[in-house]
Amino acid sequence: MGVMTASDYFGQLQALLPSGAAWPRDPDADLTALIRAEAEELARLDARAQQLLDEADPRTAYELLPDWERVLGLPDPCTAAATTVAARQMACWRKLAYQAGQTRAFYIAAAATLGYEIAIHEFDPNVDDYDASLAAEVAAGRWRYIWRVDVLNAGSMDYMVAGDPAGSALLEGELALDLECIFRGAKPAHTHVIFTYPDDDDAAEVLLESGAWRLLESGGRLLLEEQD
Numbered sequence: 290m291g292v293m294t295a296s297d298y299f300g301q302l303q304a305l306l307p308s309g310a311a312w313p314r315d316p317d318a319d320l321t322a323l324i325r326a327e328a329e330e331l332a333r334l335d336a337r338a339q340q341l342l343d344e345a346d347p348r349t350a351y352e353l354l355p356d357w358e359r360v361l362g363l364p365d366p367c368t369a370a371a372t373t374v375a376a377r378q379m380a381c382w383r384k385l386a387y388q389a390g391q392t393r394a395f396y397i398a399a400a401a402t403l404g405y406e407i408a409i410h411e412f413d414p415n416v417d418d419y420d421a422s423l424a425a426e427v428a429a430g431r432w433r434y435i436w437r438v439d440v441l442n443a444g445s446m447d448y449m450v451a452g453d454p455a456g457s458a459l460l461e462g463e464l465a466l467d468l469e470c471i472f473r474g475a476k477p478a479h480t481h482v483i484f485t486y487p488d489d490d491d492a493a494e495v496l497l498e499s500g501a502w503r504l505l506e507s508g509g510r511l512l513l514e515e516q517d
Contacts, residue, residue: 292339298328347381357381367470391477396438399475405468410437434480438472440465443486 302324306312313320344353347361354377358364361384364371368380383402389395393409400407412432443465469484476482 293335295329295332298331406441408439438484440486
């Protein structure tokens with residue numbers, strides 16, 4: 290049943306009145322004015338009750354959004370950039386619905402909720418033999434607990450490097466600071482994660498290296514297709 294209006298309540302209240310001269314239904318009667326005022330208040334309360342249902346979901350909360358943030362410990366270092374209402378609502382929902390995992394599929398899905406497409410590379414001497422020095426490091430076990438996240442569609446932004454003197458020129462590049470923060474908090478404790486931001490020319494190569502995509506020829510064009 291939807292929200293009842295003042296007109297709905299007015300009709301119901303009038304229908305409950307006893308019959309007789311003491312209970313007029315005339316539009317100008319004082320009793321009618323009283324019932325109309327009561328109907329408007331009941332409709333207001335009904336609408337507020339409906340709004341409470343919206344406030345019970347962080348994705349649609351507005352008045353209770355600060356309470357959601359307080360309960361969930363937000364903003365945190367990973368969501369400090371969420372300043373709009375929509376961004377704050379989504380930050381609350383992500384933290385509430387977040388089910389941690391440590392699989393490749395989990396991290397790829399988590400990145401997708403933030404709008405990022407990523408590829409994950411775990412170092413293996415048989416895979417990283419294109420670089421002899423790196424392969425030697427991996428084979429020696431020095432990179433055993435390091436994994437790489439290639440962010441394929443990060444947005445451009447200006448930034449400074451910590452330690453740069455005041456007045457230094459801003460650097461321009463692509464960063465996914467929210468993704469980096471969340472992944473560093475969600476990574477296995479004994480591992481170290483590094484991030485790269487390949488350009489468009491490198492992105493296809495990264496996808497192919499990940500093993501999750503393959504190269505197909507169609508109509509004289511080379512296409513990338515995700516593996517089943």
